[in-house]
Amino acid sequence: MSIEVRVPTLGESVTEATVATWFKKPGDSVAVDEMLCELETDKVTVEVPSPSAGTLSEIVANEGDTVGVDALLANISEGAGAAAPAPKAEAEKPNEAPTEAANGASGGSVHVMVPTLGESVTEATVSTWFKAVGDTVAQDEMLCELETDKVSVEVPAPAAGTLTEILAPEGTTVDASAKLAVLSSSGGAAAQAAPAAAPAPAGATTPSTGKDIENAPSANKLMAENNMSADQVTGTGRDGRVMKEDVLKALTAPKAEAPSAPAAPRAPVPADDAAREERVKMTRLRQTIAKRLKDSQNTAAMLTTYNEVDMTEVMALRSEYKDLFEKKHGVRLGFMSFFTKACCHALKEVPEVNAEIDGTDIVYKNFVHMGIAAGTPTGLVVPVIRDADSMSFAAIEKAIAEKGKRARDGKLSMAEMQGGTFTISNGGVYGSLMSSPILNPPQSGILGMHKIQDRPMVINGEIKIRPMMYLALSYDHRIVDGKGAVTFLVRVKEALEDPRRLLMDL
Known part of the structure; x- marks a missing residue:
């Protein structure tokens, strides 16, 4: 029986795709849900899994062909070895890395492939190898780490065996279907024959503590x-x-006190400036941050408007209910949920701040996917809280805490950082008193929060000390007029100075 493999649904308004890569060839045995090929559209990359177990009998659409939705890609002969080639020694787990028979009497070779990198990500850079050729590895042990323009991806061993070949050394840029290395899964024989003193890649060795312990790749x-x-x-x-x-704990720990006798100053030594400089290659994440921020300035007609908010009522409300809130919901009541709620409230009145430009069209979003900018040791990331406008205070606080932890640990997926419609950036946690945030394209608005500082304010003719915060809204003047921007910021200010307005939807 022949099973047809067809182009899956590609997404709204997408009608065709290009066959980018075939991972299988006619005659190969395939398992259910094993990846057959990859399609590229003008927006995303789509993987096509096998709908059935069997043998790939025919490829109808070759690499480079343009195909429409539901077009026939290939045919699979269903059943055990219906049209299978002559028997070969197979890897034990067909659902893991693709395998091929080794040229030898026993065992087989397991290919270590680039894992799924995420929507629209087509390449990565090999940043670190934790194993060297000849090393024995256990299944799921970390082999190497890849860097994309968004996240770091750890590559585990698909099987136990010996690392026999590294095909992509550190610094190599690989595409989404590339082969990284080859493992020999022949067991102990190959493992015992492995050279014991194989040189390890730079930065991949564990400390000489006498224990054979592999540190977390993100820690290295x-x-x-x-x-x-x-x-x-x-x-x-x-x-x-x-x-x-x-x-992270070691980095933030107080430094040991300096010796009582100060070290003698270093005598000036004639040297070129270059000798006193250190040149470090930018990570892919930092390169992408730089490019996106500059593209934002070059594309959008960016303007910033400012206001200030009296935080007295929010702070009093938080102080009164924070213990009960944490006891009931298991999460602390912070300021971010108030700001998220206030922004969602204001975006309903000024929807153009929650819109984006697509060619000559303006796309209004009838939902709020709130981006919360977070600083991490490797750079700025913006995890997205989806449908924040329909979430409670507790749900927002839980989502922010969970996304923040995943961001600091480098565990955010691509999907968690895509699709935002508006962004909040809190520079106040670092002590910033005033700044102009840069838009996160294709979004049309970003709110900048700042440090809460006591200042003298005139209240009903009297000077009083109040906890004040400057707010900044950067917006795309191509679709947001000054009136809309100012109105948005005033509505945020009003909601925060009288939080009861949020409950009354006023």
């Missing part, structure tokens, strides 16, 4: 970025494994 990366060695960090993971949280 963070230590390298901060010129730290593992012996400066106390590992709290299993068997003393250093985790990313351990490195």
